[in-house]
Amino acid sequence: xxxxxxxxxxxxxxxxxxxxxxxxxxxxxxxxxxxxxxxxxxxxxxxxxxxxxxxxxxxxxxxxxxxxxxxxxxxxxxxxxxxxxxxxxxxxxxxxxxxxxxxxxxxxxxxxxxxxxxxxxxxxxxxxxxxxxxxxxxxxxxxxxxxxxxxxxxxxxxxxxxxxxxxxxxxxxxxxxxxxxxxxxxxxxxxxxxxxxxxxxxxxxxxxxx
Amino acid sequence: xxxxxxxxxxxxxxxxxxxxxxxxxxxxxxxxxxxxxxxxxxxxxxxxxxxxxxxxxxxxxxxxxxxxxxxxxxxxxxxxxxxxxxxxxxxxxxxxxxxxxxxxxxxxxxxxxxxxxxxxxxxxxxxxxxxxxxxxxxxxxxxxxxxxxxxxxxxxxxxxxxxxxxxxxxxxxxxxxxxxxxxxxxxxxxxxxxxxxxxxxxxxxxxxxxxxxxxxxxxxxxxxxxxxxxxxxxxxxxxxxxxxxxxxxxxxxxxxxxxxxxxxxxxxxxxxxxxxxxxxxxxxxxxxxxxxxxxxxxxxxxxxxxxxxxxxxxxxxxxxxxxxxxxxxxxxxxxxxxxxxxxxxxxxxxxxxxxxxxxxxxxxxxxxxxxxxxxxxxxxxxxxxxxxxxxxxxxxxxxxxxxxxxxxxxxxxxxxxxxxxxxxxxxxxxxxxxxxxxxxxxxxxxxxxxxxxxxxxxxxxxxxxxxxxxxx
Amino acid sequence: xxxxxxxxxxxxxxxxxxxxxxxxxxxxxxxxxxxxxxxxxxxxxxxxxxxxxxxxxxxxxxxxxxxxxxxxxxxxxxxxxxxxxxxxxxxxxxxxxxxxxxxxxxxxxxxxxxxxxxxxxxxxxxxxxxxxxxxxxxxxxxxxxxxxxxxxxxxxxxxxxxxxxxxxxxxxxxxxxxxxxxxxxxxxxxxxxxxxxxxxxxxxxxxxxxxxxxxxxxxxxxxxxxxxxxxxxxxxxxxxxxxxxxxxxxxx
Numbered sequence: 001x002x003x004x005x006x007x008x009x010x011x012x013x014x015x016x017x018x019x020x021x022x023x024x025x026x027x028x029x030x031x032x033x034x035x036x037x038x039x040x041x042x043x044x045x046x047x048x049x050x051x052x053x054x055x056x057x058x059x060x061x062x063x064x065x066x067x068x069x070x071x072x073x074x075x076x077x078x079x080x081x082x083x084x085x086x087x088x089x090x091x092x093x094x095x096x097x098x099x100x101x102x103x104x105x106x107x108x109x110x111x112x113x114x115x116x117x118x119x120x121x122x123x124x125x126x127x128x129x130x131x132x133x134x135x136x137x138x139x140x141x142x143x144x145x146x147x148x149x150x151x152x153x154x155x156x157x158x159x160x161x162x163x164x165x166x167x168x169x170x171x172x173x174x175x176x177x178x179x180x181x182x183x184x185x186x187x188x189x190x191x192x193x194x195x196x197x198x199x200x201x202x203x204x205x206x207x208x209x210x
Numbered sequence: 211x212x213x214x215x216x217x218x219x220x221x222x223x224x225x226x227x228x229x230x231x232x233x234x235x236x237x238x239x240x241x242x243x244x245x246x247x248x249x250x251x252x253x254x255x256x257x258x259x260x261x262x263x264x265x266x267x268x269x270x271x272x273x274x275x276x277x278x279x280x281x282x283x284x285x286x287x288x289x290x291x292x293x294x295x296x297x298x299x300x301x302x303x304x305x306x307x308x309x310x311x312x313x314x315x316x317x318x319x320x321x322x323x324x325x326x327x328x329x330x331x332x333x334x335x336x337x338x339x340x341x342x343x344x345x346x347x348x349x350x351x352x353x354x355x356x357x358x359x360x361x362x363x364x365x366x367x368x369x370x371x372x373x374x375x376x377x378x379x380x381x382x383x384x385x386x387x388x389x390x391x392x393x394x395x396x397x398x399x400x401x402x403x404x405x406x407x408x409x410x411x412x413x414x415x416x417x418x419x420x421x422x423x424x425x426x427x428x429x430x431x432x433x434x435x436x437x438x439x440x441x442x443x444x445x446x447x448x449x450x451x452x453x454x455x456x457x458x459x460x461x462x463x464x465x466x467x468x469x470x471x472x473x474x475x476x477x478x479x480x481x482x483x484x485x486x487x488x489x490x491x492x493x494x495x496x497x498x499x500x501x502x503x504x505x506x507x508x509x510x511x512x513x514x515x516x517x518x519x520x521x522x523x524x525x526x527x528x529x530x531x532x533x534x535x536x537x538x539x540x541x542x543x544x545x546x547x548x549x550x551x552x553x554x555x556x557x558x559x560x561x562x563x564x565x566x567x568x569x570x571x572x573x574x575x576x577x578x579x580x581x582x583x584x585x586x587x588x589x590x591x592x593x594x595x596x597x598x599x600x601x602x603x604x605x606x607x608x609x610x611x612x613x614x615x616x617x618x619x620x621x622x623x624x625x626x627x628x629x630x631x632x633x634x635x636x637x638x639x640x641x642x643x644x645x646x647x648x649x650x651x652x653x654x655x656x657x658x659x660x661x662x663x664x665x666x667x668x669x670x671x672x673x674x675x676x677x678x679x680x681x682x
Numbered sequence: 683x684x685x686x687x688x689x690x691x692x693x694x695x696x697x698x699x700x701x702x703x704x705x706x707x708x709x710x711x712x713x714x715x716x717x718x719x720x721x722x723x724x725x726x727x728x729x730x731x732x733x734x735x736x737x738x739x740x741x742x743x744x745x746x747x748x749x750x751x752x753x754x755x756x757x758x759x760x761x762x763x764x765x766x767x768x769x770x771x772x773x774x775x776x777x778x779x780x781x782x783x784x785x786x787x788x789x790x791x792x793x794x795x796x797x798x799x800x801x802x803x804x805x806x807x808x809x810x811x812x813x814x815x816x817x818x819x820x821x822x823x824x825x826x827x828x829x830x831x832x833x834x835x836x837x838x839x840x841x842x843x844x845x846x847x848x849x850x851x852x853x854x855x856x857x858x859x860x861x862x863x864x865x866x867x868x869x870x871x872x873x874x875x876x877x878x879x880x881x882x883x884x885x886x887x888x889x890x891x892x893x894x895x896x897x898x899x900x901x902x903x904x905x906x907x908x909x910x911x912x913x914x915x916x917x918x919x920x921x922x923x924x925x926x927x928x929x930x931x932x933x934x
Contacts, residue, residue: 050528051677052677071531071534072532073532077529085523096523097530100540101530127861383924409906459876463876463879466879470884495878496882499875503876510868513864514864615864615868618744618871619744619748619867625741626737626741629737630736631736631737
């Protein structure tokens with residue numbers, strides 16, 4: 001469903017990808033690994049249209065990401081730091097995002113918060129959240145609208161053990177529902193436990209490890 | 211026991227000085243053949259300027275510090291619901307000591323004045339020339355002397371309480387004893403200095419006669435309000451302003467502009483003055499600031515909105531719209547709506563205040579030779595377009611830089627661009643000022659603003675073709 | 683603490699800080715270029731007032747914040763301070779940065795102003811760039827008191843530097859307390875212009891910040907008037923310092 005064809009990308013003078021050809025199928029969890037600065041976040045940004053490959057094409061469900069189809073449909077993303085409005089509480093933050101497509105109601109938002117381990121009625125402002133809570137909020141916005149493809153850049157950062165377990169269970173459940181999930185993590189355990197296939201970024205290539 | 215002796219000695223020294231002063235005043239009056247009575251002499255006790263500044267004030271400060279150090283320790287504070295209760299309790303204890311002392315002081319002082327001729331009214335000397343410590347024009351002479359002195363003592367009592375509250379607030383807030391001493395020293399020294407150079411000071415909290423003479427009502431009211439606000443805000447954390455506060459402040463400033471216009475103008479002249487803006491020739495600072503508040507105030511509020519939608523949650527908005535243009539269209543439509551509403555709202559509000567100010571409802575104008583319809587067109591339509599242009603440039607700046615503070619720099623830069631040394635005709639800032647109608651038609655300004663808007667939209671489209679910056 | 687301050691000074695010597703420091707003289711030079719022709723002056727003080735007044739006066743709070751504050755903001759944003767905390771006491775670190783911020787801004791403004799005044803007074807007459815008319819320049823709040831050129835230059839440059847340091851320190855504290863650069867830069871700027879606006883509306887321009895820091899647009903006022911907005915700002919600074927000292931948790 002996602003195909004990279006002859007994709008090359010230089011970023012700040014460094015060649016991250018050189019002539020990469022790879023296809024990702026639907027309904028699997030893909031792990032993307034690599035050393036710091038290897039290009040994991042850049043790959044995710046290319047997949048969701050924020051960044052263009054220098055050469056080559058990226059197709060999602062047969063539609064090339066370019067021009068009017070620059071951004072793919074139905075993607076839930078968590079890239080770099082979670083984006084939030086500090087002066088609002090968690091629910092209001094998610095509500096602001098949900099209003100855009102108007103696909104879900106308040107109950108669904110609350111359910112998403114509960115699923116990631118956040119209390120929906122918490123009146124605390126997000127700027128007062130701990131790092132782990134902010135991370136959970138970021139995951140909640142990525143999953144709440146039933147997005148079929150999830151790009152999660154280090155989703156387990158700052159999460160306690162219970163929360164990690166909760167999110168892992170959630171991701172496996174989504175995979176069984178047929179969603180496609182891409183995730184990065186520096187914890188080998190996360191990769192080993194969750195991922196059906198693993199790709200490693202090294203020396204300009206996206207190498208299929210498992 | 212020791213503290214009671216201390217209090218007694220403190221009051222005793224004040225009384226002694228008051229009586230010494232009274233004696234010398236009496237001798238001076240007798241020497242000049244002035245006929246006075248006991249009420250005149252009593253002013254040396256209750257209204258003696260130098261005694262109040264250099265002795266009574268010092269006494270208040272010392273008593274207050276002693277009370278604060280005893281009542282507002284951590285061990286005592288823990289017994290109260292909150293700091294405010296503790297401070298009020300301490301003030302109550304201070305009031306007891308202070309009030310008792312004042313009463314005794316007044317009574318003893320009065321006893322000393324009984325050597326003077328007795329009367330039930332002020333003496334003629336007091337009313338016809340400056341005698342003792344009350345000027346001949348003082349409102350005090352309209353009151354019976356007993357009431358006047360009691361009022362003064364009451365005022366002195368209240369003044370002491372206010373000073374104690376002030377010191378207590380500072381101590382509770384900083385929890386620094388040295389700061390408390392420093393503040394007390396500054397109050398004492400500052401009062402003497404301020405009195406010499408004619409500035410308001412805590413002396414006006416202690417002397418009702420002086421307050422009336424110098425009409426320092428604003429100062430006294432200000433002190434009460436500040437102390438009241440301090441009491442209310444005690445125990446509350448300091449919160450930095452949020453957008454609701456900024457919007458209210460904006461509204462208040464706009465209303466101030468509408469209210470502070472000269473009366474007796476025509477409606478057209480009133481609008482011209484409010485929305486005048488600036489020109490290179492005959493630049494005037496106040497209209498410049500008025501324009502900055504009215505239109506850059508809106509831009510600042512917009513910065514806060516864009517900070518949320520473009521920077522903080524921008525990435526997640528874009529992915530949901532699946533198109534930069536769809537996302538931008540939403541922002542743009544909101545911009546158009548708010549700009550039109552703001553420009554129209556400002557004119558409507560201005561009209562309302564023009565009605566309150568009692569302007570002449572005529573189509574004639576003295577400042578500009580234009581029709582009222584042209585003026586309204588310019589203020590509403592060109593005002594809206596100008597706000598839209600400001601908003602579009604702001605959007606572009608924030609989208610490109612991803613730093614909300616750049617919006618502030620843009621506003622600062624735009625304000626600089628309005629200055630006569632910098633201003634050029636082609637710059638799309640301040641074009642909606644009514645002063646522009648001197649040299650340009652409203653329609654030409656509309657065309658200029660529309661073209662500018664289209665230009666900025668084109669640049670935004672070009673920016674959209676590039677990669678989206680997500681790195682902070 | 684001395685070591686931390688010295689380290690911070692060394693760290694602040696970046697290209698960016700240098701470029702931002704040059705912004706103020708650049709603006710003054712550009713203004714000077716504009717006023718060289720078409721304006722009538724009777725002395726170097728008039729040239730100074732026109733070239734170092736207008737734009738600098740309007741953008742003053744922003745210029746104070748541009749020099750060093752973005753560096754601090756970047757450190758907060760990139761969570762540098764979080765990792766510096768394990769190496770140095772946070773309180774000392776923040777105080778040191780505040781002192782460095784104030785000193786750098788003070789130095790930039792003081793040196794620029796006094797250098798420009800010295801140039802106009804002593805160097806420009808040899809270059810003959812300006813033509814002066816006969817007459818005397820109207821007195822300002824400072825020139826009415828400090829009649830000797832040397833004393834006036836020193837006092838006025840100190841006054842500008844002090845105010846610049848004050849605005850920069852308030853902005854720094856707001857940044858450290860809120861973590862929001864927009865608020866840190868915006869609030870002093872808003873205060874500055876709102877107070878200008880309000881003082882003008884109530885016909886008391888002598889108490890406006892712009893007329894007390896750059897007293898060139900009003901007639902000479904008693905010197906004590908310059909202390910009114912300065913005192914308000916100092917009080918606000920004091921409140922911010924106490925708020926910072928009372929805070930026990932620091933998380934941006």
